[in-house]
Amino acid sequence: MVEKLLSAPAFCGAKLTIHLDRVCANWRKLADMTAPKARCAAVVKADAYGTGAAITAKALYDAGARTFFTAIPSEGITVREVCPDAEIYILGGLFHGRAGTYELHGLRPVLNSLEEIEEWRLFNLGRETALPAAIHIDTGMNRLGLTLDEAEELGTKRFEDVKPFLSLLMTHLSCADEPTHPLNALQLERFKKMRGFFPGVPASMANSAGVFLGEEYHMDIARPGIAVYGGNPIPERENPMQAVASIHAEVVQVRWVEEGHGIGYSASLTATKRSRIAVISAGYADGLHRLAGSSDEKDGAHFFVGGHFVPLAGRVSMDLIALDVTHVPEDLVRRGTLVEVLGDNVLVDDLAKHAHTISYELLTGLGRRYHRVYSDGSNQPEAMA
Known part of the structure; x- marks a missing residue:
């Protein structure tokens, strides 16, 4: 109550306005660019890029978004409270020993290592219906994700172990905001090859800038972030997004x-x-x-x-x-x-x-x-x- 009072106009020296109509317009623009081949998700991590996750995620949900990505479980819980039937993926992965939290709030970990995959597999043993999760393959970012060799071995030798819970295969573009960078095409080639080891599994590659690289990068689910919030996804071009x-x-x-x-x-x-x-x-x-x-x-x-x-x-x-x-x-x-x-x-x-x-x-x-x-x-x- 005190915090709400102190943020009232009479007690502040500056006003921050979040234009939710523009947030939704930006998302719809990106969704139109990826349709009909790919669904368009929304990245709402870091408090929806500073705009307020609960309010912004609800506005995006009302606009038609049904898949969201956050970085950590607490962000996912915030989104779950306002989007009861949405798919919510946690990009930071399966935090050690906390699988029960993901189950309780219906969160889907993005499994970034063989260790995380094994922990989630064991957590699902004996269930009639496995709890869904994504697997992240590193195709050139060198941050999180399975190596190409790990992914190939998992797909060729242990696909049946992960198939019951695997709802999404994803990678992350490193240089998508530089459309002519050679790593974009290389990552695309690598990811296409990796998809072959996981038949029938939906895939996700395009971030904000990736949406503008073309249909080949859209896969099954695009997951824009900064473009939804008015940032320029391709800095060398005029910004096609509305200020939020x-x-x-x-x-x-x-x-x-x-x-x-x-x-x-x-x-x-x-x-x-x-x-x-x-x-x-x-x-x-x-x-x-x-x-x-x-x-x-x-x-x-x-x-x-x-x-x-x-x-x-x-x-x-x-x-x-x-x-x-x-x-x-x-x-x-x-x-x-x-x-x-x-x-x-x-x-x-x-x-x-x-x-x-x-x-x-x-x-x-x-x-x-x-x-x-x-x-x-x-x-x-x-x-x-």
């Missing part, structure tokens, strides 16, 4: 800084002329990275206010960011004005680039101090106060 998250931070003070004076910590940026500076209530404690700031040596990110892009002036501090609004009419930027930090004008991939990171890290790292609002497209999110 928007942040608006309140101006808490407007001041003039004289030429030659430093702005912010370490005076990293020196005013080259008399400048009007607006300070907003947001900072790196809200997930806005310090590297997005500016200095005398480098430009920083730009935010958007009053129809104008405005540059960050100096460092991003814990709770505050200074903006140079000298070129914006004074009546458009005052104490209480809301500045777009992220949204339709300040794109998540552009902001991430200025922060020397990626959209995944930016979205999943958004802090807890925002007044969080969910919009279905029919409602106008309320003002801060």
Whole structure:
């Protein structure tokens, strides 16, 4: 109750809006691209990429998604509470000694090693109907999954042992966001060969970027993540997805800084002329990275206010960011004005680039101090106060 009160508009300096209609529109776009050959799942790990797993998964379920992927069991349990009959796979695998948790909540482990496969096989012994699970084959990521030799031996010598519970065979693309990278075709060739050792088992390969590699990569189930949340799946191309998250931070003070004076910590940026500076209530404690700031040596990110892009002036501090609004009419930027930090004008991939990171890290790292609002497209999110 206290946490809910403190996240109300009157107690917050910035607002985070999650556009659920756009989440669903992005997912439907990807589902249309993979249909009719492949079903489209949704990856909702890391709190649905920072958007809130329970609310976002329910919206995706209502839009037609019936298969979800999370990283760990607790995330899967959250999704199960709002999607009672969905297929929920746990990408992190079968955590040691916790098979009962998966059974209790109807979760499907993605078995990443022979050891995990054996533990799940033993857990299923004596059951009339085996509990489903996926098997992950490493075709070039070199992270999780069976080696090619392990997969071939399992398929040729022990397929009958795993057949009762094997609901999905999957691999993970390493370089799909680089469409011409030779590893994409090599992984496809390897996975096709591995599928031959597990006849009749549905397969999954395409992540967000993989969906855009073409039908051959779609297999039976595609599992997009970042594209559902508005990130650009192919960075070298124009983003085909809609922006999902928007942040608006309140101006808490407007001041003039004289030429030659430093702005912010370490005076990293020196005013080259008399400048009007607006300070907003947001900072790196809200997930806005310090590297997005500016200095005398480098430009920083730009935010958007009053129809104008405005540059960050100096460092991003814990709770505050200074903006140079000298070129914006004074009546458009005052104490209480809301500045777009992220949204339709300040794109998540552009902001991430200025922060020397990626959209995944930016979205999943958004802090807890925002007044969080969910919009279905029919409602106008309320003002801060």
